[in-house]
Amino acid sequence: MSASTSTETVKTDVLIIGAGAAGLRASIELAEHGVDCLVLGKRAHGDAHTIWAAGGINASLGSLDPEDRWEIHAADTLNEGHFVNDATAVELLCQQAPERIRELDAWGMDFNRTDDGKINQRYFGAQSFRRTCFVGDRTGKALMETLVQKAMDLNVPYRQNLYITDLVVEDGRAVGAVGFDMDAGTPVAFDADAVIIAAGGHTSLFRRSSSRPDENTGDAQALAFRAGVPLRDMEFVQFHPTGKVRPEDEAGHLVTEAVRGEGGRLYNAEGERFMERYSPNQMELDARDVVARAIEQEVREGRGTEDDGVLLDISHRDDAYIHERLPRMVEEFAEHGVDITKEPMEVAPTAHYAMGGIEVSFETGQTEVDGLYAVGECTAGVHGANRLGGNSLVETIVFGQVTGQHIAETLHTRPSTPLPEARVREHIAVQDALAASSGPHTPEALMTRIRTLMWEHAGILRNEDSLLTGLQQLQQVQADAKDMDVQADRTTLRYENAQNVRCMLTTAETILRGALERTESRGAHARTDYPEKDPAWQQNIRCIPTGDGRMQVDIQPADTPSASVQRAIDEEHELDYHHLE
Template identity: 45%
Template sequence: MQRSEQLEIPILDTMYVTDILTDDNRVFGAYGFDINDGTRYLIHADAVILAAGGHNRIWRRTSSRRDENTGDSFRLAVEAGARLRDPELVQFHPSGIIEPEHAAGTLISEAARGEGGILRNALGERFMERYDPERMELSTRDRVALAAYTEIQEGRGTENGGVWLDVSHLPRHTIMERLPRVYQTMIEVQMLDITREAVEIAPTAHYSMGGVWVNPEDHSTDVDGLYAIGEASSGLHGANRLGGNSLIELLVYGRIVGQAAAAYSANLPAQTRSTDAIDAARGELDRLLAADGAENVRALQRAIRNMMTDHAGVVRSEEGLREGLRKLDAIEARMADLGIHPDIAGFQDLAHAYDLKSSALAARATLEAALERRETRGAHNRSDYPEMDPDLQVNLVWSPDTGVTREAIDPIPEEISELIREVSVEGKLVE
């Protein structure tokens, strides 16, 4: 941000992007409005880099900030003509807080387990003994999340549907020196002192491995001039991202994608625009602003988040996913009767309506792909298919028109496999 300011790159901090504008499968800009005063923006651009995050706020508990990661990247890209890849691959972090509801899912750092935190179920059992007796609480993120989920599902969870994470046996100075943010967060959100009491936690949706289909070389998409990066993109982290790899990815691909987009723009002989595309974006915004139906946007967002938690959470099944799709049909039918009411405080209600549209699209893609991935792989657990299926070592690519299709994954070039083997042997691989 500071570097952008130094370079005098304009930053529109309060603009909500509603549409990526295209003409004949080529980007020519973006459309949106100011969330404070409703001013419309029409931006012309040769290239657009989509960096609008993932879709983990379509679950009830999420580590994301409020009103972010509602799948905007997914909808913006798909409506522009791009496809999605592996939307079902979502990482659940084991330790999100449960209360208060508006902060549900806020992360308790894994450092709490790393420093010696102990996990117990409502019966007081140290349940990791059942799942990973060697590593116990230091087991991997996905195994701990699955273990906590299983305890809760099998009736050994707390009244609020969680398990206990306890660091109160650690010396107070260790907590204050090594876990100051966890201490501070818990005081702020629950007035709970972790040096004395255990924290009630449950798995929380944390990271979207899937996202917009991109070319691995430069993260270009199916649409000329449209690029995606970070949680908006897909492919780099396979079925389960290693902790810590996301910010590195952003730095590395920030450079690669920035250079690719600049080169694309420099080589573009001319930019064509489409008044139809602009009219469609403007028309949809006008239509939503005039919507005066009986359905509340926030209530429908909650309905999607509940449905995804119940039917596409840490563990999925054919029956549950199909039930999820049935519920989604009903929610989408209700979306035809929205009431949207900007007020003196701003145009947030309009932004929530677009978030809702994005969430519904992201939920459908996720449910359909999760149904098709009839195996357990990485962060995707199917109770009815508990093993990995070699035939499904593929990417699942989704679009509203084609549904889910399979795409082969290129083999890793030998020199790169060799490099990975070398650094692993030397023990330099972080995780």
């Protein structure tokens, strides 16, 4: 492969890496303040991973349960996060969620309505009241359509099929980024006064995942880490209880929590409604980590299906109700010969959401690197040790707005630093070297090895021996990745996968090291050798880049909630599951 001979350079005030809900909401806020910005996406515009979020979006509107209030939403979020959340982030989220939902409603998002015209709300796991707003079971898609249309109305510019490989940092300040146009196959440099990372999570590091195979490969986290930003609480990866088992090419794809929120019941292969053993009060609507571990235990003890799954049944509900509330699930399973109004769905846990990620100050979205911001699933702090279902979508719009507003109000105070050509040439040289590399290891084979070792050694249940084995195997993959067989130009999937491997290796190591450090079980992090939650571990684990490609681990105490939220916690609100019976 020949070296790149020309580089396109693009100038913008604010560069937004990621075209999902978080990036779009930030762009809308910037555009409404008259700030020039540019949104970049790896895929066609509007085809972000947000569209896969199905069940709903949380806000304490009180449409059905008027006693709900934002402090109880915060209490539920902290309880679900096992009190290692960023308390400031949680309170901002829950206070501002109702305003952001009403804003979406005003922008035309077609929420389901109650008989008296209010935005309807459904039960979701581990929530004390019905506060999950929804558009059938396609809420994420409806959200994206609404945000894309609003951005179009404001003439927000975007570039699609654009992969960012490195941030450009000069004198401790983010001044742009370098990537490549996946259609043209040419390198592109972006000169910006501020950069927002909004590029999603990293659940595609696991063999079974609710992500598309080429999405959520840890790009955002690796970009920030290489730029000098700590990653926090990376050991907390949520395994959703209900992913598809069949067909094979859809294994792990999400069966929305809305199925259980509307009364779906879980049975093992022996016909037992097994959640009675694990959570007799909250049953199928207990926290996601609880339900996922229960399914895993049933399978390990020999009560799973032939495909190591269990059965999720909604057929006791009225057919018309199922079609109204779960139209996408009806359609998807029908395509494979399963009528969910008459028979159960086969499901198993799947890697679904990353609670850990880039460390930010949530009041501004700012990272430790000046001029570099992050928002959405790529950040850490809102969800603690386990995410409350329905909080992911509202996080994107709340903190997209907060970050966009802060940048708009402060951008004029920041010096404009020219994009350093020497630094750009260094990053493009790395691209060229990767495109030309030849060796015995294909990117696809390396990705498979990473996903397998992460599933087997850092999955739902973990222990020290397994995590150490996983880390040793990852180190071998890191060594083999230096002899990758690419020999392809930038328009090919082979080259894209080679870049994905770069990101996956960095992000996977932070997960393994964080999981080894945390010698307890808390939320989504379950250690069989330390099965109890340890009060001394109400702390956050930070993986800090040392500047030489390595990392060191640091620990700091988790912060505490405000007095009003603590009162809500002390009130001990809890869902009465039997309302659904």
